Amino acid sequence: DVKVTQSSRYLVKRTGEKVFLECVQDMDHENMFWYRQDPGLGLRLIYFSYDVKMKEKGDIPEGYSVSREKKERFSLILESASTNQTSMYLCASSVGTAHGYTFGSGTRLTVV
């Protein structure tokens, strides 16, 4: 089975801190995605990547950046964390649309 691993289940960070959320998949998938999930808003796409060193903005990229130096790893970076970035962050990978996504277990980030 494809495994998508997010480094932390729970994180508490202070306003203004730089935050790194790591995601690693073990099945050589080209496509990787970062979403945030908030009550009443569903899953919103932050950034995605179809290949190493490639990245594209999703629907809500402001305040975030990403890094994909290796195929298996896709990192989400909060340059200066703010309280409105408190959310559940979900990483996903896929080989293509017909195969859907495999999600990581999520990181619940609280910014205080």
Next chain:
Amino acid sequence: GQNIDQPTEMTATEGAIVQINCTYQTSGFNGLFWYQQHAGEAPTFLSYNVLDGLEEKGRFSSFLSRSKGYSYLLLKELQMKDSASYLCAVGGNQGGKLIFGQGTELSVKP
């Protein structure tokens, strides 16, 4: 614009049948997915439809009508463990990317 609509919440009784509807308007279509998400956990894949018709998988079935921009997820013989959020997602014209609805919170009562 792109839009996916599904009811916010539904309640059903253990042993019954429930149908969760999803309507969509997207630029391009590369299939429709249903995911199940239990509280505090990641979504897990339930079904995929790319052609019109019904796909059955055990207690769960999913239907698609592309001309109507409509899908439903049918859950039979409901069990308490089916209490979860059900997410409808559409693959658009940008390969690999899915657009999600807000999810339907299903509560199964004894």
